[in-house]
Structures are given as C-alpha cells and as structure tokens.
Amino acid sequence: MSKVRVLVGTHKGAFVLTSDGKRKEWQVSGPYFAGWEVYHMKGSPADPDRIYASQSSGWSGQVIQRSSDGGKTWAAPGGGVTTDPSGMPHGESNKFVYDASPQTGKPLTTHQWYDGTQHPWEFKRVWHLEPSLADPDTVYAGVEDAALFRSIDGAHTWRELPGLRGHGTGPKWQPGAGGMCLHTIILDPADPERIFIAISAAGAFRTNDGGKTWQPINRGLKSQYLPNPEAEVGHCVHHISMHRLRPGVLFMQKHWDVMRSDDAGDSWQEVSGNLPTDFGFTIDVHAHEPETLYVVPIKSDAEHYPLDGKLRVYRSRTGGNEWEELTRGLPQRDCYVNVLRDAMAVDALDSCGVYFGTTGGQVYASADAGDNWAPIVRDLPAVLSVEVQTLQ
Numbered sequence: 001m002s003k004v005r006v007l008v009g010t011h012k013g014a015f016v017l018t019s020d021g022k023r024k025e026w027q028v029s030g031p032y033f034a035g036w037e038v039y040h041m042k043g044s045p046a047d048p049d050r051i052y053a054s055q056s057s058g059w060s061g062q063v064i065q066r067s068s069d070g071g072k073t074w075a076a077p078g079g080g081v082t083t084d085p086s087g088m089p090h091g092e093s094n095k096f097v098y099d100a101s102p103q104t105g106k107p108l109t110t111h112q113w114y115d116g117t118q119h120p121w122e123f124k125r126v127w128h129l130e131p132s133l134a135d136p137d138t139v140y141a142g143v144e145d146a147a148l149f150r151s152i153d154g155a156h157t158w159r160e161l162p163g164l165r166g167h168g169t170g171p172k173w174q175p176g177a178g179g180m181c182l183h184t185i186i187l188d189p190a191d192p193e194r195i196f197i198a199i200s201a202a203g204a205f206r207t208n209d210g211g212k213t214w215q216p217i218n219r220g221l222k223s224q225y226l227p228n229p230e231a232e233v234g235h236c237v238h239h240i241s242m243h244r245l246r247p248g249v250l251f252m253q254k255h256w257d258v259m260r261s262d263d264a265g266d267s268w269q270e271v272s273g274n275l276p277t278d279f280g281f282t283i284d285v286h287a288h289e290p291e292t293l294y295v296v297p298i299k300s301d302a303e304h305y306p307l308d309g310k311l312r313v314y315r316s317r318t319g320g321n322e323w324e325e326l327t328r329g330l331p332q333r334d335c336y337v338n339v340l341r342d343a344m345a346v347d348a349l350d351s352c353g354v355y356f357g358t359t360g361g362q363v364y365a366s367a368d369a370g371d372n373w374a375p376i377v378r379d380l381p382a383v384l385s386v387e388v389q390t391l392q
Contacts, residue, residue: 004347005070005389006355007051008363009038012381014053016071019376023353023367026376032074033065040342042129043389047136051389052155054126054141062096062125064141064155077156096123096141096149099160111145111171111180121145121165128342130185134192142182146173146199148211161211164197169216169233176200176236176255177301183341184240188247196250196265201236204252206265217265221254238281239341243290251293251320253283253341258295260320271320276307281341286369287352291319294346294354294370296339305336313356315370329373330364337362342385349390357383 006017006026013031032038033055044050053065053074065074098108098121110118124144132138137154147165149158164170173180184198193210196217203218221235236255243249252259252268257278259268272278277297286292293316299307306312310333313326337358347353354370357363361380366373 002349003391004353005391007041007043007387008357008383009041009385010381010383011037014038014041015380017376021349023365028377029071038384039125040128040385042131042387044131044136045133048389048391050136052129052131052139054129056125064126066155077154096143096158098147099162108165108170111173124179127181127183128185130187133187133189140185142185142197144179144181146180146182146202148182148197163212164205164214167214172233173199173202186240186242189244190247196240198237198240201234203233203235204237204240204265219266220268221259223255239283241283241285243285246290249290251283251285253280253295255301258283258320273321273323275314275323282339282344284344284346287346287348292317293320294344296356298338304338309333309335311335313370326370328371340384343383345386345388347388347390355386355388357386359383
C-alpha cells in the first residue's frame, strides 16, 4: 500500500508525519533541530529516502542538513559550523559565497533600492531547497539576499549560478517585507535546461540554458506601489506553481492578484475572479487535474490573517476566475493564523491529498481534494513549510 510522508519545517524545529494510503492515522516524529528555524524541507524525486533541510539560527548561521533514510537520522554533509566576523557561516555544507558577474567578471557587491540608496549584498539564510528531478545528489538553493546556488555532491559544497544576479536588473532588486529572498524554484520536467525562480520583491525569472543567462518574466504584472506599476522588475511575487504535465502553464500568487501564464511566463493574466480577497502567500495545483488550483486568501498586506476570522481554502476547477469556498473541518470563527508561501503541498495518490500548515502550529489535510479537512497535528511551532512525499 502507498504511504505518505509530510515534511514540516517550523520556527523551532522540523517534524516528519507519516501515514498509509488511507491518511486517517498519523505518526509524528520530531522535533529535529529543536530550537532552530527550519525554513524548508524537501525530498528528492530521484530517491525517496533522501531529504534536504534548511536549518538556521541568528546565533550559528545557516546549516544544510541531509537525511538518507527518510528523515530518521540527519547529518550536515560538511560537519560543524563556524562564523567569520562578517556573519558568513562556514563549513563544507555552508560555503554559500556569492560569485562574480558573468558579464563583468566582478562580484556584485551592492544593489540599489527605488529611493536611490545603495545596500550591500548580504547572505542571511536559505529559503528554499529544490532537489533535482533525476539526481539525488544535485539540489538547488534559493537564498537571501537573492541568489541561486547549486550543489552536485549532496550538499557538501555549493556554487552560485551567477547569471541570475548578473542579469542587468540585479542591482535594482529590493526586499519585500520578509527580505530579498529567492523563495521559489521550479525545475521543468520536460526540459532540464529550463528553470523558473521567484524573488520577493523583484519578480519572476526564467533560464533556458541551465542558469547561464536569465530573463525577467513579469509582463502583465501590475503593482501599484511601484513608481512604474508595470516595471520590468520590482513585483512582489509570493509563490509560483506548475503542474508537471504542463510545464508551460504557471500559476502565481503575488502581492495582490492571482495570476496565470500559458506561455511559460512570457505573459500573465489575472485570474482572481470571485475570490473574497486576492491577497495571500501560497498557491498549488491538484496532482492529477492541471486546471484545479488551491489558494488561501488572507485579509490584506497589513492584516495577515483570514478574512472575518474564518479559515477558508479556495479551489478553482477552471484554472482560475471561478472559485469555490472549502470550509468543512476548518475553524470558522476567531481564527487569525496565516499560511505562508511554502506551507501548502499535494500528494500523488489517486484521490489527491492537499495539506497546509499555519502560523498557529496546525497542519490540516484533506484526503479528498479539499472537500473535507482535519488537523493531522496541532500545537507545533509556527509552520514555515509543508512538503509531501508519496511513497510506494
């Protein structure tokens, strides 16, 4: 019988939740790395036992952890961590050193905000880990300040793909409220040379040559807080999702607006439709129905909690514009939690399971594509990320 493994990163440690294909009873393991922020955990599509985790703290810096037994045991591939006076953590698994621009051959040391002030490029943490679709030892990392790194030796060493920051708009990127973080990495299952990424608050970008060169893909996005609302970069993209069978179709939750692209990001159209509010952080796609989407709207960019204190997931079966409210099993009064950008995922079972975690420490699951929900664990630290592995 199939099994499901849910990987939960929280503000104070990581947890692994497991169940059989019925998804009614769950075992909870953890906390791993107790007391540390675990921004993201993700399993390798090429090896069900390989999992990577981003562990960080203000005292000890950034550590990448790796499990080779499905989350039972963990080890930092490079061993211990030291920190130099500039705040840069070191150790074989933590050498995230910004590379030189491929255009100039010189490191990009500053970036310019829209008010004209210059700010140093500074490594803070790894927001997102994306293992290769084919090789368990290859994994990508999106970091703050925004850059893309890759390891080809199981997270022992990391090298920046400098073409992204070296793109001509790089010095003009600026941070969103959560920092200038590269938080979304999508690998095209049909083309290993094509990668999509998103940065808050710079926008979405695409490479068609494995990371050597990049282009902004923000045409159609509008952000009223920018001096030019339709600028090439500067848009606060919160999350992007893709169905593996249609890599040319992308769905985006941005800082206001739910968007859709049918041409691999060359252009975008708004599909917020009848949502009660189109502000939110996460968006995901049904495992078997490429036109079925899920979002969790919250009240506003200042009030990060559900509208009217009612926790509601919205589902569209038409690829956007037409949305239905999903509430059965979710709290419908006095609920003021948030669902962050990496805190929703789906499994690949025949009846698609949908999962999300909240800043209140609950992880909710639906085994019937969103019709009915139940908490599978409560009272964890604030949930930062949720990922799912479907195991045979």
